[in-house]
Amino acid sequence: SVGLMVQKQSGANTLEVAQKVKEEVKAIQKTLPPDVTINELLDSSELVSSSIHNLSETISYAGIFVILVVFLFLRNIRGSLIIILTIPISLIVAFIFMLLAGYTVNIFSLMSLAIAIGLVVDNAIVVLDNITRHIERGVKPRQAAVFATEEMGLAITASTLTIIAVFLPMVFMGGLVGIMFRQLAILTSVTLLASLATSMWLTPMMASQLLFDAVKEKRRKKSKFYLASEKAFVAVENAYKRALVWSIGRRWQIILFSILLFAVTLWVGRSVGSDYIPEFDAGDVSITIQTGAGTTVNETERVTAKVEQIIREEIPEAVSSFSIVGQTEDGVLSAIGFEEGKNMATLIVKVTPPDKRSRTAREIANRVRERIEQIPEVERCTVSGGSILSTALLGNIKPVSVMVMGNDLTQMNATALKIRDLLVKQPYLANVESSVDKGKMELLVKIDQQKAAAMGLNTAMVALQVRQSIYGAEAGNYKEDGDEYTIRVRYDSTYRKDTRDLENISLTTLLGKHIPLSAVATITEGSGPLEIDRESQQRKVTVTADLKSTSLGEANGKVQQLLSTLDIPQGISIQLAGQKTEQSDSFGNLLWMFIIGMLLVYMIMASQFESFKDPFIIMFTVPLSVIGVIWAFKIAGLTLSVVTFVGLIMLIGIDVNNAIILVDYTNMLRKRGLALRDAVAEAGRCRLRPVLMTSLIAILGMIPMAISKGMGSEIWSPLGITCIGGLLVSKIFTMFLIPVIYTSMNRKALKLQPASQPEKI
Secondary structure, eight states: OOOOOOOOOTTOOHHHHHHHHHHHHHHHHHHSOTTOOOOOOOOHHHHHHHHHHHHHHHHHHHHHHHHHHHHHHHOOHHHHHHHHTHHHHHHHHHHHHHHHHTOOOOHHHHHHHHHHTTTTTHHHHHHHHHHHHHHHTTOOHHHHHHHHHHHHHHHHHHHHHHHHHHHHHHHTOOHHHHHHHHHHHHHHHHHHHHHHHIIIIIHHHHHHHHSOOHHHHHHSOOOHHHHHHHHHHHHHHHHHHHHHHHHHHTHHHHHHHHHHHHHHHHHHHTTOOBOSSOOOOOSEEEEEEEOOTTOOHHHHHHHHHHHHHHHHHHOTTEEEEEEEESOOTTOHHHHTTOOOSTTEEEEEEEEOOGGGOSSOHHHHHHHHHHHHTTOTTOSEEEEEEEOHHHHHHTTTOOSEEEEEEESOHHHHHHHHHHHHHHHHTOTTEEEEEEOOOOOEEEEEEEEOHHHHHHTTOOHHHHHHHHHHHHHOEEEEEEEETTEEEEEEEOOOGGGSSSHHHHHTOEEEOTTSOEEEGGGTEEEEEEEEOSOOEEETTEEEEEEEEEESSSOHHHHHHHHHHHHHTSOOOTTOEEEEETHHHHHHHHHHHHHHHHHHHHHHHHHHHHHHHTOSHHHHHHTTHHHHHHHHHHHHHHHHTOOBOHHHHHHHHHHHHHHHHHHHHHHHHHHHHHHTTOOHHHHHHHHHHHHHHHHHHHHHHHHHHHHHHHHOOSTTHHHHHHHHHHHHHHHHHHHHHHHHHHHHHHHHHTHHHHHHSOOOOOSOO
């Protein structure tokens, strides 16, 4: 088994490089003997291509759902075509921007398109629905397109800008969150701006040419499906209007119920765990074993063969594997976070993609770990399942890490071992290790300075000559055929094997005499530390662990409780670190993004409505989305991570759209002279169909993303579930709670104006 690692140059396209390498490998395969085969590993390029393929399928399914919903509601090929054209135009603009900005097609750029595909048609739906209503009242299509677009222009502009406002802070974020989501934020904003421009200019232009006027529409023979569905839609609208009037009459009960539901949801949400980055199952199972100190490479290789046998027995899903025993020449493994040494071995196993196996990589790792721990020669083993690339992306930081800091190294080691023994017993942790340095065997040369001085030697001279005898001294260069070699002179290996050989090392005195080392020094066996770690100029020893069956936040909370029960010596301090620190920093930044996003959304709506009260009413959709997100977490078993937090931030801008349209249309009806109660009820009835349409499109457009199980789905599936949960609950409550709050905030108008019941506006 021969391992090959190829690194692409900076700026090179991963998939193009991988394709060229694969072509070269195929050419090499043809020249090899029949009994030698090249088994291609599941490399990063295949990981990227598989993830991109899965996301592309997700976008395709989302697009199909969007088209079906549009046709189901409109039941008109011409009207459906007007709206559907918004999708390709917006995506084309996004790809043009990617080309100009130098972006590549990757997971996060496609995630932005998967999110946007359910949102780009919203504006066109609202505009077209209003145009259709004007035409039904007898207005010519050309004039209807102008008037209807003008009426909805303020609302759709405000709703689009609110979504962009929550993405804007992501562009300026640093760290891992900024790297992951900056491109997503930019591309989603560009796509939505393109959809806004399309709905403001292309949609009314096409509607004025393709839609029939009221006279021609009456002459057209309607299908039975159209008549039946239209009757059902009208019945739903009227039922909703009656329910809305009933809710306005009991507005304080509705508000109290919403507050109570929000409080209960927050109480339930306390049990929702938290993580940093979702675990990415790329089919990597990495194994590191350590034999006893002083074990030879050959003995370590023999133990590694036993581990390889376990792999063959326990991992039938394995596609390929390789092992490295000892020290690599250039420290390749050390560079990516693995340990190296004569008594160390590293094994990497690639298994089939997630959708082709019944076990996760973590479950496979847990089973293999149990078998390896039974090998008596293995002093320590670490078995992890998931993705080597994502581990390297996180800087090889363990989920749980306890730092023991102080000045007394002996006490620090004792405390760290006590913590390690405590954590090993916890069923929710795996791969518990400590950085306690057992030291390595060494020979101590103790120089008798008086004897050395009497013979014309000092400590520096003795140390230098001993080192040169063992490690060698440079004695010039040798050139041959254009190549230059360094000449290093030292004792032959047969004369530097044990203590007696070292005692016979010849030392040259200042008088030119030669004496053995034993004449001026004694050699004893001992041990010394390999390295001493420091944090903020203070010595530290760490105890680390992986997670087995719990979330990052829950595990660290339990570990914190365990540490509080320990008796810590004076002068020793304990601190939790690891991914918890990175999580706290990222969550702090995301919390600021959440607050800034809310402020930006409020300011945009205040400027558009020229009011502080109406935006305040609309902002009540935010706690409604939080209710949906928390229950989605509980049902789907998700945790609050960086990805789901970003989804929660996105909901601030998405959820206010329908509320903006409702409030804006209500204000418009009131300006036309309707009483408050009638304006609210009629606005709800008139806007119900486009609200249901846009809500279904947004939710169904994200369902393929949420239920995806292919390679890389751990990144985008939680985002889809978060958005669906928030949208589903907020859309239902928005249609009742926002009108109720609107009437409550305008109590004077509700009392002064008599209620009338106009049928049409």
